[in-house]
Amino acid sequence: MQTNPHHILLIKCPDRAGIISTVSTLLFQNNLNIVVMKEFVDPVTNTFFARAEIAGKLSVTEIKKQLNQSFQHNSTVIDLKPSTKKSIVILVTKEHHCLSDLIIRHHFNELNAYIKAVIGNHNTLESLTAKFNIPFHHISIENKMHVEFEKEMLDTLKIYQPDYIVLAKFMRILTPEFVAAYENKIINIHHSFLPAFAGANPYKQAHKRGVKVIGATAHIVNNLLDEGPIIAQKTIPVDHEYSVEQMVKAGHEVEKSVLAEGLRLVLEDRVFVSDNKTIIFN
Amino acid sequence: MQTNPHHILLIKCPDRAGIISTVSTLLFQNNLNIVVMKEFVDPVTNTFFARAEIAGKLSVTEIKKQLNQSFQHNSTVIDLKPSTKKSIVILVTKEHHCLSDLIIRHHFNELNAYIKAVIGNHNTLESLTAKFNIPFHHISIENKMHVEFEKEMLDTLKIYQPDYIVLAKFMRILTPEFVAAYENKIINIHHSFLPAFAGANPYKQAHKRGVKVIGATAHIVNNLLDEGPIIAQKTIPVDHEYSVEQMVKAGHEVEKSVLAEGLRLVLEDRVFVSDNKTIIFN
Amino acid sequence: MQTNPHHILLIKCPDRAGIISTVSTLLFQNNLNIVVMKEFVDPVTNTFFARAEIAGKLSVTEIKKQLNQSFQHNSTVIDLKPSTKKSIVILVTKEHHCLSDLIIRHHFNELNAYIKAVIGNHNTLESLTAKFNIPFHHISIENKMHVEFEKEMLDTLKIYQPDYIVLAKFMRILTPEFVAAYENKIINIHHSFLPAFAGANPYKQAHKRGVKVIGATAHIVNNLLDEGPIIAQKTIPVDHEYSVEQMVKAGHEVEKSVLAEGLRLVLEDRVFVSDNKTIIFN
């Protein structure tokens, strides 16, 4: 139906008067229609951010050239691309709930991404992926140096060249080298409302501390464990009747929901990363 | 501090290509800076809505003239005004919680409005307003025709000429004539998540129905009882242990919170009314 | 591991002093331990409700006999049963999200029920059930009287003898005769926060009304459309940017979550139905 797909324009630049006028006039003069445009100026860094969905026939090269001429500031970042489906590879360990959720959405064409493959450091979830004809690679960490383990994963990822890597309860810490190879392209779900309970066993920590809310955090992975830019967070109430196991169970519901939401935002090109934070145009 | 106050520009017009370009260029050429601008196109009615906060010295008459020349469509609505504090008159009956909340915000300069006066059809809340030196008018409905009752209120309102009238748990129904005199200027808090439980005794209705959530709705009053455009809604969980009285008590917390939020949106000129619905630029 | 499964004791009777003493002493004298007990007295009807999880070896017949002797009031309802997994049959139409959610939970042994079969009035979801080896019965309504359609369903249900029937976005209205055959045994998910937007197309109704929250309701089906006892409800915020389609999409997330929660409560024998309302011991 949609012969000319929409394009997504992302701009990040130092703020100054007239930016919206410049951009919108340039697009109008190229017979392009702004379906929706959202802007934000960070008053702390004086940075302008915008995301526009553009309808109309266009040459990406030509429009980008014109935009770059208009801005001419070397810290300006302009990105323009058709709003097409991305590809992902999902990394898992043993827990199924996030993977199941993504596979079902994928199967019914609701994910806005192609799941190219799943990599598991255990083979627990292989039978699930098999039902949906998704390639599964079992890359065990047993009897292996961590660097070797990651090398195998990187080699496998090279086959699929995914736009994004999704850590769907992948319980191993990735080295800075691995992360650097996919900068701002790795999305993780952490099972707590960060920065509370970073690291291992957050529900055990939460139970011990006696909190009255638990939660989950979808974030972009950087070199510092659980300290990357946060995309989405949600919390749910708990009380003294929750055992650690019941917190884990209740938490699973939030984890899969937050990961799905965070991933949607990333896949629709709605997330800017700036200064270890995210600006999200939803 | 703020020698040139910001101005708020509101535009509603049939959608067409180039609107953002036209508006933003016009403002830029007048040396005005768009602090923040948000747009929305209603795909059902093909209507464009925008709200911009504008910084810089301007003549309202001159800019409106230029904007009207640019649009030249007779269904276009352009509003431009300094972002100054509005005035309100609050109508109450006996329950204090919404009035208390607004008075405290007002006292500590957090309301973004001047409370000119409070009108009560009972005098229960007069002692509260007295503590804060807010004029209170007791206009009883006893021994009076409803038309006479409203006439007294309208006469009192004329003294204060408020920008908005706030029904803060005012338990009398206003006639179409009264409402027409303040079209889109009367904000009500209804003690249910409309359209559920319109009319009288919503908590009693909710208790009888055995719902597991209750809520509140801030809306603009029109001629149809509890059917005006909704500004804000919130719900909270309840269970079988709640008596009607406990629902009322829990509901009070939501009511005052939703009214404060809905009123804030109105007072900051963030609410468009269109087709019995609201478009809200927050 | 658990050689003596827990038993669930449910009591509903006219309230009077000493009930807890009577019950707890009777159980103690039978060497039974109350793992957890929750009570509620409805002050409107003066009815006592309790649910206890009981550990220890027991004869259901013997304990029930003793309890009945203690109460001797003919409106008393005493139920005692081992806390075993129930069986369900799921009815669907075309939408997958609730069925997918239940099938995944079932597959990973998290549902607390056996899915005996799925019945669809369309065959859209047959391929999904096939992946998980769950019998699917396509019972079309085409070229058929409604009574005939229901007869076929009832015949199929007779094969499976399910403890509960789950309407997982089953878009046909059941007759009082059908409902009577499974009194208080049919769980439905309605795609609105009832009593708002009962009947067809609730999201279209919600969009038209311009509400700022949407939601879902899990309830027990009775003869009156969407008016049965409510088990669970949840709402989520929406705004003017949501089209009907986006409301539907966002609503799916709530629907599957509320149905899963409502069903869990039913399957764990936590739900009393009384006077078209539910008392839930969670």
Added chain:
Amino acid sequence: MQTNPHHILLIKCPDRAGIISTVSTLLFQNNLNIVVMKEFVDPVTNTFFARAEIAGKLSVTEIKKQLNQSFQHNSTVIDLKPSTKKSIVILVTKEHHCLSDLIIRHHFNELNAYIKAVIGNHNTLESLTAKFNIPFHHISIENKMHVEFEKEMLDTLKIYQPDYIVLAKFMRILTPEFVAAYENKIINIHHSFLPAFAGANPYKQAHKRGVKVIGATAHIVNNLLDEGPIIAQKTIPVDHEYSVEQMVKAGHEVEKSVLAEGLRLVLEDRVFVSDNKTIIFN
């Protein structure tokens, strides 16, 4: 109206079979009716907790004696008292929102406590308390040793002998000596969802970290800063558009709501403290 006030019975003891039977039978034999009783067994520590509301005429000494005879375990804690209004003294600094909220509830007889006095280390809020005829003590920290400052507060508190001390945005850290003088009797509101952002300037920390939820925590004060037993927590969503100031403003709404809720639970004797956590019978 209520000639015989309800009594609240609180029991904490090592778990064993028959406790409920023992307690409920003892009360029944004394012609006392259990209006509502809730229990919890902590499986980690094998501790039994219960709270009962008891109606009927009783001698506290006599019933406590009987109960102690029944339990005879030296780690058992039995508390029995009439459910009467408690008294509180509120400590503040400059921010009004929590104090305003409590004063309004107090004024309209909704607080379930007598506010005996307010102590401020600044005099900012004195004019507010004056309106409601609540004694205000300005105890400045200027030109004073901290120990001297606390001595003045302790002397003032001695006058009022409050059941609880409420820190309603009191921005000074109390010494272990002060806390020890009111063990488990000091309730604080912390402006973050602990354990995230303990210490100073939590909203600034939250803004810097780029979280998508902020929150507040009501907790009992112990010797470790912001590490006491948590009573209540709530979170609200935020996004990149929130400045620190806007987070503070939004946070105020949650803070006052969470403090009011936490305080209600304490004042109604619903909170057990055990092992740096709370068991709450609501």
